[in-house]
Amino acid sequence: MADSQDSFDNLDAFSEAANQTETKLIIIFVLEIMSGVFGIILTAVHLSMDLYPGPLGLLIMYVAHGVIIGALAVLSLIAGWGFWRLEPWAWRVAMAVGIASVIVHVLTLSPLILALNIILLWYLKNPQVREVYSGIESLWASESAETPQ
Numbered sequence: 411m412a413d414s415q416d417s418f419d420n421l422d423a424f425s426e427a428a429n430q431t432e433t434k435l436i437i438i439f440v441l442e443i444m445s446g447v448f449g450i451i452l453t454a455v456h457l458s459m460d461l462y463p464g465p466l467g468l469l470i471m472y473v474a475h476g477v478i479i480g481a482l483a484v485l486s487l488i489a490g491w492g493f494w495r496l497e498p499w500a501w502r503v504a505m506a507v508g509i510a511s512v513i514v515h516v517l518t519l520s521p522l523i524l525a526l527n528i529i530l531l532w533y534l535k536n537p538q539v540r541e542v543y544s545g546i547e548s549l550w551a552s553e554s555a556e557t558p559q
Contacts, residue, residue: 431538435493438539441530442490442504445511448523449483475518482511501543505534 454478485507492500508531515524533539 416422431542434533434536434539435496435542437531438533439490439493439515441533442486442493445523445526445530446483446490448526449479449486449511452520452523453477453480453483461483471491478514479518482514486511496542496546498543498546501534501540504530508534512523 437484455478457473461498489500489504489507491497492503504512511527512524512531515521515527
């Protein structure tokens with residue numbers, strides 16, 4: 411009888427851990443989407459500003475900066491979609507985009523998107539989240555190995 415009670419206690423602990431992990435994945439999804447939306451808004455504002463006459467090199471850097479922010483925003487939206495669908499590639503894409511976004515937004519002094527990406531990276535480095543994506547990647551690999559070519 412005591413053994414069955416212990417298994418119920420373990421089930422409760424497992425259920426609580428699963429709920430915490432699910433909450434973290436939802437937070438990552440929301441942060442990715444917010445980062446993408448804010449990045450697209452920043453890109454639109456950036457590229458819609460009147461460009462003053464100046465050196466061609468400065469103009470090229472200004473436009474390239476807007477394009478880089480826009481590309482990172484789109485990749486952030488793609489990573490968010492991957493998290494929503496629990497795609498095996500989502501964690502890696504989110505990490506790469508998060509690191510690149512932190513670098514870009516530190517250099518350009520964009521505090522809102524910088525803060526979002528720092529929080530996002532903190533959640534991505536959580537062992538529970540990484541464990542979920544390691545499990546998804548191994549499940550994906552075992553399914554593709556079993557599929558006849």
